[in-house]
Amino acid sequence: MKTPLMETIPNFSEGRNLENVEKIVDAFRGKPGVRLLDYSSNPNHNRSVVTAVGDPQALGDAVLEAIGTALSLIDMTKHEGQHPRMGAVDVVPFVPVQGCTIADADALARSVAERASKQHGLPIFLYEKSATNSERTDLAKIRKGQFEGMPQKLLDPFWKPDYGPASVHPTGGVTAIGARMPLIAFNVNLSTASKEIADRIARQVRNISGGFHFVKAIGIYLEDRGIAQVSMNLTDYSHTAIYRALELIRMEAKRWGVTILGSEIVGLVPLQALLQSAEYYLQLENFQPGQVLETAIWSDDGDESAAMQGRSDSK
């Protein structure tokens, strides 16, 4: 087994006072077993997004510290920004990256939610894969009404938080915590300038209008290239693979005599999601992730018995 690595991408409602952002981010610095990968602040959104990975336990502790710092520094009664938000710590996803499962991420989300609610009297909703009912899966539904509407919303028994009191934290509002699979931002460029065709194809591929369960998609027009694009978020590549979305788009595009010019992955993508596609297109039989040389080297199992046939320089 590999060292378990969890990822978290907490969103904080502070994107202008960068001194305070640094104080929040400090929770992920210099901690054994925790690695800060990225953070960025958007002044228009008045929001910062942090990305860190690490040992689940150590990462949970760091998140808990960051939540405490954020609650002490951010006053939501004075917060304004273009991005929807309901709390100082708006949302904390936990994402299994390596050697751990979505169930491990869910357990960590619940543990952090319980501790944060107790320490700070913070109401917390479990969302995505941790959601306790289907209405709470979608963050947008939980956040509807935003910070200003939360006091009223929490009065409704249907919206009793999963942890903490049924009333907002005076300056910190409400937080959503949950496990989710890594998002993959995957865009497919079409040999047409018609946004309408891209829109039609997007509707065929996305969950909400009858397509694949874990695909969100819209059609857009790329001014600089004069072409249309199907822009997607793949929310669980383990159930809806990249190649499957691509091939469905190819199939539907044929109806219009449109072909695929290319595609792009924006930002990071889990290795496994690309291996799935290589395995599909190469029609590999009995392929094991442990056959990937880098994976074999990086694994921590101390096992010397990697499958090495065919590489003996005998030929």
Next chain:
Amino acid sequence: MKTPLMETIPNFSEGRNLENVEKIVDAFRGKPGVRLLDYSSNPNHNRSVVTAVGDPQALGDAVLEAIGTALSLIDMTKHEGQHPRMGAVDVVPFVPVQGCTIADADALARSVAERASKQHGLPIFLYEKSATNSERTDLAKIRKGQFEGMPQKLLDPFWKPDYGPASVHPTGGVTAIGARMPLIAFNVNLSTASKEIADRIARQVRNISGGFHFVKAIGIYLEDRGIAQVSMNLTDYSHTAIYRALELIRMEAKRWGVTILGSEIVGLVPLQALLQSAEYYLQLENFQPGQVLETAIWSDDGDESAAMQGRSDSK
């Protein structure tokens, strides 16, 4: 930049006295910067193959130690086995795995060859990418005549070794050392029982009969499945990609109304070789290896600025 990692797969002419094999393999154990991945002995071949990776300098030192141990334990005048061989240390390839190039592997091969020849009076041929002329690229040509024929062979000025004396080591014979790219053992299964069709396709895809430069291929018949297979070694995936070999086979098979049932990779495969195929089939534009989540985490550049757009939980 990532930590440079080199791989070596030395072949030793001892596959029966496992106590001696352990002594040779010990050179790769407990060394900082060196990791033993695998070793196996074949009594029929009377030969053992070791796989280790590590920091190039540390790996070179370990190989040098293993050469010394092997020369002290193996007497080639008494060696018999089914596998062609010319020395106690028959062949030592160095393979760039990560953060280093084939030129680095070549430099390491030459450095180890020079030191081993000086320490042990061992004649050494540089082979594969390190070869000093085209006749020495192919290990089989260097090894022709085997241990017993080497004293005579080395009398020919054309076969003057690259390092060490122009005479065999009395008990250790002759060694080949060189840089090569990782071998990929890639087999493609056909929807036909005809070995002849597999043979014809193999000839079209392999270098020796007009195909791709870095492909070796034969047709074989799989008794257990009743189908024919094109069995390949891809000797440099950076110039002849897996998908290109597969698609050429698909194209040629069409001529016979034959389709591809599946394929298999035997043993290890470099991550980059699979990413190439994912990139090709997904038609990815501007894809960077640093976008692979695991790669981003494992890299040692201490850079927090991984491309994280599209993963902010904003949607």
